[in-house]
Amino acid sequence: YLYSPLNSNTWYFLDWDNDGMLRKLELSLTGFSDYASWERGASNYWGNVLFNRALRSKSFRSELDRAVKDLRSYLTETRLTKMIKHYREVTESLVFASPDIDNLPVTKDQYEQIAAAIPSEIEENYKSFRESFKKPMPFYIGVPQIDNGKLRINWDASYDFEARDIRYTVELARDYAIGDVVFKAEDVLLPEVTCDAPDTGQYFVRVRATNSDGYRQDAFDYYVTDDGKHYGMKCFYVQDGGKVVEDTYEEG
Structure with missing residues (x-):
């Protein structure tokens, strides 16, 4: 939430x-x-109109980095280890x-591993x-048309904070693992490709952006299975008569 208390000129982000x-x-x-994938880092917020606009500002990114460093200095491994020890004393009689x-x-045993690993995850994050910020930003894939x-x-054009050149890799497959590929295009400059229309059935199109420094980014779209999210792809069906229908997923 974005919140400003009454009689205050300050805005706060409430996660x-x-x-x-x-x-x-x-x-x-x-x-x-x-x-x-894109859910780790600033790219996680690129789809929000307000954050998208703010992140394009170099001065905003500098302020954001200072704020994150401030949080990082507070969330030290020593402090988190002590906090986790205290919380475990409160919760574990209920957890187990x-x-x-x-x-x-x-x-x-895995619970013990997870508790021990949490303090170091701040630095990883x-x-x-x-x-x-070195990667291109994520983007949305359009519904294919025949x-x-x-x-x-x-798909929408990706964005690079340092205006580096961006090229795209496009794969069309019959499976979300992108193993049964029916079309692939690499080093694509413009955000569009065409290929022969496939037969009726279920298909997955995956698009990835890579900048001139070799950093890669997936599209915002993802396909969900029992194993979680498969990033950078859109699922669709080709029906009789050449009609294309998008496979939609709603968050539970």
Whole structure:
């Protein structure tokens, strides 16, 4: 939330999704893909109109870096280790008792690993934040269209903070693992390609942007399976008569 108290000239960001933070090792242990790709770093906010506009300002990015460094200086490994020890004393009598134990997604040994790893994740996240400014920003893939026997695939142009050249790689496949590829184009300059229209069926188009320094970024779009998110792709169906229908996913 963006909030300014009554009789104040200051605006505050109130975050509410704290249950999704500091979960890198937990997600790895459970084999679930989430909070990865463009969701790590400043690119996570690029789809928001306000943040998009602000992040284009070099002075704003400098202020943001100072603010993040301030948080980093507070969230030290020593401080977090002490806090986690205290919180565990409060919560573990509940965590390892019914009904919570019945819904615990990890083993007790894994729980110990996760608790021990949390303090060092702050530094990992800071590195991801810094590196995200070296990458192109994510973008949305349009719904492919078929016209005169050709499939047209387009997407929004990516953005680079240092105005580096950007090229795109486009893959069209019958599976989300992009193993059964029916079309691929590399080193694409403009945000659009065409290929022969595929037969009826389910398809996945994945688009990635790479800048001249070799940093790569996925599209905003993703496909969700039981294993989590598969980033940078849009799923669609080609129906009889050449009609293209997008496969939509709503967050639960």
